[in-house]
Amino acid sequence: MSNLDMIHAAARRLDGHVRRTPLLSSSFLDEIAGRRVLVKPECLQHTGSFKFRGGWSALSALDPDVRARGVIAFSSGNHAQGIALAAQRHDTTAVIIMPSDAPKMKIDNTRALGAEVVLYDRATEDRDVIGDRLSAERNLTLIKPYDEPLVIAGQGTTGLEIAEQAAVEGVTSGDVLVPCGGGGLTSGISLALEGHAPEMQVRPVEPEDFDDVARSLKSGKIERNDRQSGSLCDAIITPACGDLTFPIIKRNCGTGIVVTEEEALRAVALAFARLKIVVEPGGAVALAAALFHGDQINGDAVIAVASGGNIDADVFRMALERYAE
Amino acid sequence: MSNLDMIHAAARRLDGHVRRTPLLSSSFLDEIAGRRVLVKPECLQHTGSFKFRGGWSALSALDPDVRARGVIAFSSGNHAQGIALAAQRHDTTAVIIMPSDAPKMKIDNTRALGAEVVLYDRATEDRDVIGDRLSAERNLTLIKPYDEPLVIAGQGTTGLEIAEQAAVEGVTSGDVLVPCGGGGLTSGISLALEGHAPEMQVRPVEPEDFDDVARSLKSGKIERNDRQSGSLCDAIITPACGDLTFPIIKRNCGTGIVVTEEEALRAVALAFARLKIVVEPGGAVALAAALFHGDQINGDAVIAVASGGNIDADVFRMALERYAE
Numbered sequence: 001m002s003n004l005d006m007i008h009a010a011a012r013r014l015d016g017h018v019r020r021t022p023l024l025s026s027s028f029l030d031e032i033a034g035r036r037v038l039v040k041p042e043c044l045q046h047t048g049s050f051k052f053r054g055g056w057s058a059l060s061a062l063d064p065d066v067r068a069r070g071v072i073a074f075s076s077g078n079h080a081q082g083i084a085l086a087a088q089r090h091d092t093t094a095v096i097i098m099p100s101d102a103p104k105m106k107i108d109n110t111r112a113l114g115a116e117v118v119l120y121d122r123a124t125e126d127r128d129v130i131g132d133r134l135s136a137e138r139n140l141t142l143i144k145p146y147d148e149p150l151v152i153a154g155q156g157t158t159g160l161e162i163a164e165q166a167a168v169e170g171v172t173s174g175d176v177l178v179p180c181g182g183g184g185l186t187s188g189i190s191l192a193l194e195g196h197a198p199e200m201q202v203r204p205v206e207p208e209d210f211d212d213v214a215r216s217l218k219s220g221k222i223e224r225n226d227r228q229s230g231s232l233c234d235a236i237i238t239p240a241c242g243d244l245t246f247p248i249i250k251r252n253c254g255t256g257i258v259v260t261e262e263e264a265l266r267a268v269a270l271a272f273a274r275l276k277i278v279v280e281p282g283g284a285v286a287l288a289a290a291l292f293h294g295d296q297i298n299g300d301a302v303i304a305v306a307s308g309g310n311i312d313a314d315v316f317r318m319a320l321e322r323y324a325e
Numbered sequence: 326m327s328n329l330d331m332i333h334a335a336a337r338r339l340d341g342h343v344r345r346t347p348l349l350s351s352s353f354l355d356e357i358a359g360r361r362v363l364v365k366p367e368c369l370q371h372t373g374s375f376k377f378r379g380g381w382s383a384l385s386a387l388d389p390d391v392r393a394r395g396v397i398a399f400s401s402g403n404h405a406q407g408i409a410l411a412a413q414r415h416d417t418t419a420v421i422i423m424p425s426d427a428p429k430m431k432i433d434n435t436r437a438l439g440a441e442v443v444l445y446d447r448a449t450e451d452r453d454v455i456g457d458r459l460s461a462e463r464n465l466t467l468i469k470p471y472d473e474p475l476v477i478a479g480q481g482t483t484g485l486e487i488a489e490q491a492a493v494e495g496v497t498s499g500d501v502l503v504p505c506g507g508g509g510l511t512s513g514i515s516l517a518l519e520g521h522a523p524e525m526q527v528r529p530v531e532p533e534d535f536d537d538v539a540r541s542l543k544s545g546k547i548e549r550n551d552r553q554s555g556s557l558c559d560a561i562i563t564p565a566c567g568d569l570t571f572p573i574i575k576r577n578c579g580t581g582i583v584v585t586e587e588e589a590l591r592a593v594a595l596a597f598a599r600l601k602i603v604v605e606p607g608g609a610v611a612l613a614a615a616l617f618h619g620d621q622i623n624g625d626a627v628i629a630v631a632s633g634g635n636i637d638a639d640v641f642r643m644a645l646e647r648y649a650e
Binding site: 021022027028041113168275276279313317320 | 352
């Protein structure tokens with residue numbers, strides 16, 4: 001099956017289970033950006049991020065007997081919640097291995113969605129060892145957060161919707177900005193657009209100091225981030241792009257765009273004021289790029305994916321305090 | 326033309342211009358409410374509230390020559406912005422008469438949407454005198470905020486979408502909770518549901534101390550509020566229900582539900598955390614009723630309209646400070 005066929009197959013499995021998020025806009029944002037800005041708010045997706053698409057795609061494609069034994073995932077946040085809900089709705093168990101210093105809200109939510117949460121200490125324990133032991137003991141299926149074809153296909157359904165919804169708005173070309181961590185969403189959308197909106201180009205967006213993908217696209221090989229924590233954009237911080245996702249991104253995407261953490265927070269405040277949506281800093285980097293890095297962007301209109309909204313109230317209040325007009 | 330035909334006609338005029346907002350939900354909210362909760366987030370509508378529907382409906386139905394002379398409206402907020410954008414997109418002038426103590430953000434936004442804003446002092450000036458003078462001088466058409474059939478029909482399109490979207494979710498009966506000020510949205514939705522989801526019943530929701538509609542439904546005649554200001558729920562504070570809207574509400578709706586301002590703020594915080602949407606206190610009263618007044622509600626599922634999101638950052642921060650978990 002071709003990549004595009006896999007995305008179509010995922011879309012059929014997701015139909016009726018995953019929310020079709022709308023395309024939002026505001027003349028106030030257009031004015032800041034100097035061009036039309038269309039926002040795809042995946043923060044409105046079930047569990048507050050696009051991750052539910054990939055989770056559902058993977059779970060729904062498993063052999064029922066395999067699925068019934070349960071799945072396992074490593075995640076500090078959005079992937080955890082996406083898998084937890086997808087497992088709950090498939091009446092199976094999800095074991096989620098989370099660092100003990102993950103945001104409390106994300107741990108609580110994952111538990112509340114019925115998952116078994118196993119916490120580990122990042123400093124002293126090896127999560128892979130814990131994962132291998134649990135998988136072996138209980139015959140669980142590992143669902144990787146991005147380097148997994150079924151997950152990429154699930155995230156790619158976002159791209160199918162973007163192509164359709166943007167066309168209704170009269171937009172068929174230009175840049176599509178996507179917050180990029182491990183590259184599942186970025187690569188998936190790029191594959192969908194390659195098939196359905198070939199004049200659009202995906203541009204990965206990352207926060208300063210965690211711009212491994214932008215650097216990888218320059219050097220042509222997978223570069224790594226020095227740090228893996230210490231950013232408000234936690235949702236999209238990964239050690240490096242995936243072995244499956246990077247070749248797709250390299251083939252399909254334009255150069256990366258890098259924004260500051262403060263620009264991401266300003267975008268959070270503007271999304272509050274102008275779109276009435278709640279976006280987390282990592283999910284707001286693409287909107288930040290659209291608004292504040294227009295010189296690096298092509299086209300009369302730009303599309304920005306707001307990939308998630310799982311932000312702590314304290315951080316949200318800080319963003320409003322600093323940047324609300 | 327019947328009421329329902331008017332709503333269908335409005336829906337045709339609105340098509341492609343007004344956003345079809347999705348239907349949102351969260352298992353966390355279901356748990357609080359003790360039943361399924363579906364939320365219709367009109368805060369995601371253009372200008373941040375359902376008012377754009379009525380504005381577009383009225384403007385688009387005017388004779389082009391009449392429309393070209395411009396329109397006039399009285400409003401302290403959401404109706405102002407809805408009319409301003411509808412006029413801008415119809416290439417005509419909107420004159421909006423606003424009290425000088427209206428929220429600065431709403432005045433600024435109305436101006437930024439191209440309207441001529443005329444401020445008056447609530448204490449010393451009569452807005453009707455100002456309005457009559459301007460209308461006469463410039464031959465402007467008055468667009469009333471709710472007691473106008475075209476406006477009611479426009480707001481009613483929200484009900485068409487609710488009937489369709491709820492049916493997809495398997496919900497065809499139960500209460501539909503609607504924040505109620507002058508009754509345009511409430512009456513419009515009730516007419517649409519009467520035609521398309523006759524087993525659903527609209528329930529008007531109001532804040533404590535401004536419960537004129539609940540009292541009117543009890544007494545059978547239009548009751549008034551003593552005060553017209555001093556509520557965080559400013560968006561839905563009116564002197565009384567309209568002469569056109571009340572008879573419809575009386576015929577179609579169940580008893581009113583009254584929530585406290587603090588319950589509205591809790592609903593604002595929960596909509597932030599669980600739905601990732603920004604709702605203003607007045608727009609959150611129906612969700613508050615769904616979550617905290619379940620004993621007054623009928624049905625296994627309840628639908629709550631979140632009617633607007635034009636909230637000042639300070640008030641939003643306060644809601645999070647008090648009620649974020």
